[in-house]
Amino acid sequence: MESMGIENSKDLLSIYKDKTVLVTGHTGFKGSWLSIWLQVLGAKVIGYGLDPISNEDNFSVSHLSEKITDIRGDIRDSQKLQLVFDTYKPEIVFHLAAQPIVRLSYENPRETYETNVIGTLNVLEGIKNYPSVKVGVMITTDKCYENLEQIWGYKETDALGGYDPYSSSKACAELLIASYRSSYFNPKDFTTHGKVISSVRAGNVIGGGDWQKDRIIPDCIRALLKNEHIELRNPSAVRPWQHVLEPLYGYMLLGAKMYKHGTLYSGSWNFGPDYESIVTVETVVNKLVNKWGSGTWKDISKEQKPHEANILRLDCTKAKVYLKWQPKLNIDEAIDYTAEWYKNYKTQNPYDLCVKQIKLYENLLGMD
Numbered sequence: 001m002e003s004m005g006i007e008n009s010k011d012l013l014s015i016y017k018d019k020t021v022l023v024t025g026h027t028g029f030k031g032s033w034l035s036i037w038l039q040v041l042g043a044k045v046i047g048y049g050l051d052p053i054s055n056e057d058n059f060s061v062s063h064l065s066e067k068i069t070d071i072r073g074d075i076r077d078s079q080k081l082q083l084v085f086d087t088y089k090p091e092i093v094f095h096l097a098a099q100p101i102v103r104l105s106y107e108n109p110r111e112t113y114e115t116n117v118i119g120t121l122n123v124l125e126g127i128k129n130y131p132s133v134k135v136g137v138m139i140t141t142d143k144c145y146e147n148l149e150q151i152w153g154y155k156e157t158d159a160l161g162g163y164d165p166y167s168s169s170k171a172c173a174e175l176l177i178a179s180y181r182s183s184y185f186n187p188k189d190f191t192t193h194g195k196v197i198s199s200v201r202a203g204n205v206i207g208g209g210d211w212q213k214d215r216i217i218p219d220c221i222r223a224l225l226k227n228e229h230i231e232l233r234n235p236s237a238v239r240p241w242q243h244v245l246e247p248l249y250g251y252m253l254l255g256a257k258m259y260k261h262g263t264l265y266s267g268s269w270n271f272g273p274d275y276e277s278i279v280t281v282e283t284v285v286n287k288l289v290n291k292w293g294s295g296t297w298k299d300i301s302k303e304q305k306p307h308e309a310n311i312l313r314l315d316c317t318k319a320k321v322y323l324k325w326q327p328k329l330n331i332d333e334a335i336d337y338t339a340e341w342y343k344n345y346k347t348q349n350p351y352d353l354c355v356k357q358i359k360l361y362e363n364l365l366g367m368d
Helices: 009-016 029-040 078-088 102-107 109-129 165-183 187-193 216-225 245-265 281-292 317-323 331-344 350-364
Strands: 020-024 044-049 069-072 092-095 135-139 196-202 204-206 230-232 238-243 267-271 278-280 297-299
Touching (some): 109 165, 196 245, 238 281, 245 350, 331 350
Parallel strands (some): 135 196, 196 267, 230 297
16 A cells, blocks of 8 residues: 555545535444534534434434434335435445444344344445445444454454354454455446445444443443442453544544545554553553542452453554554543543533534644
């Protein structure tokens, strides 16, 4: 790959102004933050997703349905999704709709595979069939790699795999995306089809407004608000922790470069934190408790539980070299952003809280 050199973040993200952008999974944690950021940048955001899981979700409390085009639908419903493509004619697609929970994938493997694989197929078909679409950024996960419990980070060229149904389904989605890239969006034929797709793989993402079950930060916040012990299923597990704005900036940066430079940025990309933010669950919880000012936790790892990987790290050299993307927040700053949101969302406007943090992050990018 040939580097295009350093480009200004502000100029790149300005590409989204007045663009019609489809975000699948817009009611979810990452999808809601991405939709807010795109809306702040002046994009015409079309959201397609299920109802949020609770009235406390970032999407709900931010009243995002009043600020973007909000369409409720199942990613497995190919006819309804294709109608969205036909009606709104998006230029850029961010596909985040997924069944994202490892433990739930053991309970509902069929739903997990149908959502994560067939749902991805439906989005790829929309990109293929509608000439308006120029860019597709397909969000998968760092868990798509065959996890060997190695101490060094996984690169984009490492083998895909998956012990649990969730991880396996995301590896399947990656193979599907690669197949469509070769079969229908081949870079060699770009002058004919004019489309670019990439897949992106991020680490454990934290931030305000996430209430999903069986995620460590939401579990902690629920316990802290009730003055209960935080229960840790696997306190020694090592994960690449990052604030939600870090990978979202990577996704948008990649999408902008794809839109501007075409097939040069087609492929798969890792977005993870620097080495010092790849720490244990116990470390993250202790930092959150300290920031919160109260709270205790207990180890329930001896109780029977489904298998989950113990060590997971990403090598993000590719994004750092070719996208000039760099993490801006260390683990302590990511915890600070997260705790601030949860401490204030009931007394301050949650949408304004999100925008405030986005603006602070943009300042770190030199976009002020």
